[in-house]
Amino acid sequence: SKEQGRNTYNFYTEKMNKDVARRLLIEEHLRSALNKDEFYVIFQPVVDLRRRVVIGAEALLRWNNSEMGNVQPDEFIPIAEQTGLIVTIGQYVLEQAFMVISGWREKYAIDFQVAVNISPRQFRDAGLVEYIQKLLEKYSLPASAIELEITEGVLMTGHGMIDVALSDLNKMGMGISMDDFGTGYSSLSYLRSYPFDTLKVDKSFINDITVDQADLQLVSAAIAMGQGLGLKVIAEGVETEEQYQLLLDHQCEYGQGYLFSRPVPADEFELLLETGVVH
Numbered sequence: 001s002k003e004q005g006r007n008t009y010n011f012y013t014e015k016m017n018k019d020v021a022r023r024l025l026i027e028e029h030l031r032s033a034l035n036k037d038e039f040y041v042i043f044q045p046v047v048d049l050r051r052r053v054v055i056g057a058e059a060l061l062r063w064n065n066s067e068m069g070n071v072q073p074d075e076f077i078p079i080a081e082q083t084g085l086i087v088t089i090g091q092y093v094l095e096q097a098f099m100v101i102s103g104w105r106e107k108y109a110i111d112f113q114v115a116v117n118i119s120p121r122q123f124r125d126a127g128l129v130e131y132i133q134k135l136l137e138k139y140s141l142p143a144s145a146i147e148l149e150i151t152e153g154v155l156m157t158g159h160g161m162i163d164v165a166l167s168d169l170n171k172m173g174m175g176i177s178m179d180d181f182g183t184g185y186s187s188l189s190y191l192r193s194y195p196f197d198t199l200k201v202d203k204s205f206i207n208d209i210t211v212d213q214a215d216l217q218l219v220s221a222a223i224a225m226g227q228g229l230g231l232k233v234i235a236e237g238v239e240t241e242e243q244y245q246l247l248l249d250h251q252c253e254y255g256q257g258y259l260f261s262r263p264v265p266a267d268e269f270e271l272l273l274e275t276g277v278v279h
C-alpha cells in the first residue's frame with residue numbers, strides 16, 4: 001500500500017541519515033586522533049605451520065576514541081582513505097612498526113619480518129618511498145626486515161606512480177605481499193606483473209575448508225601456484241586445529257589466525273618471542 005511504501009521510505013532515509021551522521025562523526029574524530037594519541041599498533045604472529053613457531057608479525061592499527069570507544073579498522077580505514085587522513089595515520093603505523101621491530105631484532109637477535117598494510121591512497125603520496133627510506137635509516141633496519149601488504153585495490157588505480165614506487169621498494173629489498181588473495185577480479189594477472197614475495201590467501205577461503213570441498217580445492221591450488229612461483233604463501237584466519245591439519249596436509253608453509261594468537265600489544269608479543277612456540 002501507499003502507507004507501507006512511505007514507511008519503507010522513512011525507514012531507509014532514517015538509516016541513511018544515521019549512517020551519514022556516524023560517518024561524519026568518525027571523520028571529525030579521526031582528524032584529531034593522532035594529536036590526541038588515540039591510535040596504537042598491535043601485532044599478530046605469522047607462524048611456520050610445520051614447526052609451529054613465530055617467524056614474523058603483521059602490524060594492525062587500533063583506535064580508541066574518547067567519545068566513541070573502540071572503532072574497528074574495517075569502519076574507520078575506508079573513511080581515513082577517502083579523506084586522505086590515511087597518509088599521516090599510515091606514517092604513524094610505519095614508524096611504530098619500524099620502532100618495535102628494531103627493538104625486537106636487537107633484544108632477541110632474530111631475523112624477523114614485520115608486515116605493514118599500505119592502502120592505495122598512501123601509494124599515491126609522492127613522499128612514501130622517501131619516508132620509508134628515512135625510517136629504515138633512523139631505526140638501522142635492513143629493508144628486508146619489512147614487508148608491505150597491498151591489496152588489488154592498490155594496483156587497480158592504474159597510477160604509473162604506484163608501479164614506480166613498488167619497483168623502487170622492491171629494488172631496495174623490501175618484501176611486497178599480496179593481501180586478501182582470491183577476493184579481487186584480477187589477482188592472477190597482477191601476480192604475473194608485479195614483484196610479489198608473498199601471497200596471503202584470504203580468510204574467507206580458509207573459513208570453510210573443512211566442510212566445503214570447492215574451497216579446499218581453491219586453497220590447495222593457490223598454495224601450489226604461489227609456491228610454484230617461488231612465493232611465500234600464508235593462510236589467513238586459521239581458527240581451528242582441523243583447518244590447521246588440512247593446511248598442513250596441503251603443504252601450506254605459513255599461517256596466521258586466532259588458533260595461534262590474536263593480534264596483541266608489543267609487550268605481550270614478546271612473551272611469544274621468548275618461548276618461540278605458539279600453541
Ligand code: C2E
Nearest residue numbers: 060061073074077093117118119237238239256257258263
Ligand atoms: P587485513 O589486512 O586482511 O588483516 C587481517 C584481519 O583479520 C585483522 O582484522 C585481524 O585481526 C583479523 N584476523 C586475524 N586472524 C583472524 C582469525 O583467525 N579469524 C578472524 N575472523 N579474523 C582474524 P583487523 O585488525 O580488524 O583489520 C581489518 C582490516 O583493516 C585489515 O584487514 C586491513 O585491511 C585494515 N587495516 C588494519 N590495520 C591497518 C593499517 O595499519 N593500515 C591500513 N591501510 N589498513 C589496516
Ligand code: CA
Nearest residue numbers: 058117149179
Ligand atoms: Ca593485511
Ligand code: CA
Nearest residue numbers: 179180200236
Ligand atoms: Ca588479509
Ligand code: CA
Nearest residue numbers: 179180202203
Ligand atoms: Ca581484509
